[in-house]
Amino acid sequence: MATSPLYSAICKLAIAGEKAGFTVEQMIQLLNAGIPVETLVDIIEERLSPEKPLARSINGTSRYIM
Numbered sequence: 001m002a003t004s005p006l007y008s009a010i011c012k013l014a015i016a017g018e019k020a021g022f023t024v025e026q027m028i029q030l031l032n033a034g035i036p037v038e039t040l041v042d043i044i045e046e047r048l049s050p051e052k053p054l055a056r057s058i059n060g061t062s063r064y065i066m
Contacts, residue, residue, distance in 0.1 A: 013027075
């Protein structure tokens with residue numbers, strides 16, 4: 001039995017969301033509360049992205065002493 005593209009996309013979203021620290025129930029609650037799927041994907045992407053580099057001052061040097 002072939003799976004539909006929609007089913008496959010939902011499974012991938014659920015897996016990515018769980019890797020980002022959400023439960024499936026939490027993601028459903030967010031969507032039911034009115035958050036668009038695109039926003040949920042953006043939040044998941046942000047949580048899965050590596051840490052951003054240290055903040056830099058205006059002249060390009062680090063604000064932190066090493």
